[in-house]
Amino acid sequence: MRWTGKAPLLVILGATATGKTGLALQLAERLNGEIVGADSRQIYRGMDIGTAKPDDEQRARVAHHLVDIADPDENPGLAVIQDLANTTIADIQRRGRLPMMVGGTGQYLSAIVEGWRIPEVPPNETLRRELEDFALSHGSEALHRRLADVDSVTAARTHPNNLRRVVRSLEVWHESGRAISEQQHRYPPPWRVLQIGLQLERETLYARADRRLEAMVEAGFVNEVRQLLEAGYSRDLPSMSGLGYRQLAAHLLDGLPLPEAIDAAKTATHDFIRRQLTWFRGHHSEIGWLDVASLKTDAIENDVQRWLAEN
Incomplete structure (x- = not known):
């Protein structure tokens, strides 16, 4: 498809564990889309299980961008991420495909979707x-x-x-x-944006996040953290502040019992979800919210198709 007016950008956002990835994959396959990540932890190589990064099968189904672009001891600033995302989105649009920004990192979404430019001050x-x-x-x-x-x-x-x-x-x-x-200055981006937000009752969301963390541990999350530490990556790196990483590092390095480390990670996840929800409330008027409990992919696809037809 070629865009005759402003090229579109579809955004799927929501707190952690709301099911953004599953919906995004289905829509991308139906709408000729490619996914641009808006997750500040999935950018790191070697941090796969704990970040719920799309696996090889999912990435074979749909092209993913802004994933695995930095080592854990690197710290690309927001301006770098913004420039990468803008370039990637423009390239996807030039190829006649639909860019879909998917994630829950508020800073990334603000910078890219709303066009906030960040001062380019080199890191010290x-x-x-x-x-x-x-x-x-x-x-x-x-x-x-x-x-x-x-x-x-x-x-x-x-x-x-x-x-x-x-x-x-x-x-x-x-x-x-x-x-x-x-x-900071705002320069509205040169595309039109449709934002879809996924929401769920808070206690239900906490329970889902807890179950997901337990599944991550069963899938090898502890060993993933062990490999990072053995590779020389400090637990004090910004990348290791991702949910679960620092708590499991305390288990491996300080002898914190694994059940206590998991409980601490669950508490940190609940706190993070609260902060995400606070950010989303500040942008509520721009987001079309959908209840995960009654989600219907066909209806969402039809709504997006109608929006695309307005181009």
């Missing part, structure tokens, strides 16, 4: 380590207060436990002398 690894060490010794709340002192706008919309964003915001202020909130 020494400063990052100092800030991360400060958070470890004084607590994430204390580091968040330091951000509030220099950039109250960013601090107000950043959860103290979002260490990666707090550190990056302080880094931008330190390196450029200006708050990151003063340097």
Whole structure:
């Protein structure tokens, strides 16, 4: 298909464990689509089970992009991810196929779907380590207060436990002398967007996430973390802050009993889901929400086809 007007971008988003991947695969096969990942942990090579990364069979069915693009000790910034995504989406559209952005990482979705440009301040690894060490010794709340002192706008919309964003915001202020909130600008992207959100009653979602984590452990999640540690990747790397990784590292390195590590990972997952839902609430007017419990793929496909026909 060739687009005569603004080229389309279909977005499928939702909290972890809502079933985004399954729906995206079905729609991509029916709609000549390719999937562009919006998951900040699936970008890392060797982190497959714990990130619920699409497996070889799924990737053979549908082309996936922005998956396995970095080693665990690399830390591509949001501006890098944004540029990669924009280039990939444009290439998919040029080939007459439908780009489908799928994931639940709010920063990625904001940057790419809404067109927020991020200041291109090079990383300062020494400063990052100092800030991360400060958070470890004084607590994430204390580091968040330091951000509030220099950039109250960013601090107000950043959860103290979002260490990666707090550190990056302080880094931008330190390196450029200006708050990151003063340097962000919105440039609406050159495509029209349809956003589909998957939602589920919270306690049901927690239970699904818990069962998924247990299935990951049965599938070899502990061994995956062991292999990463044996390869020399520190548990303190940003990549290892993904759900379950740091808790299972504590099991392997500190002797934390596995049941306790799993319980800690479940608690962290519930906290993460709450933060995701908070982000989605702030963007509710732009998202068409569907209840996972009554999802009908045929009806969704028909709605998307009608939207595409409006082009």
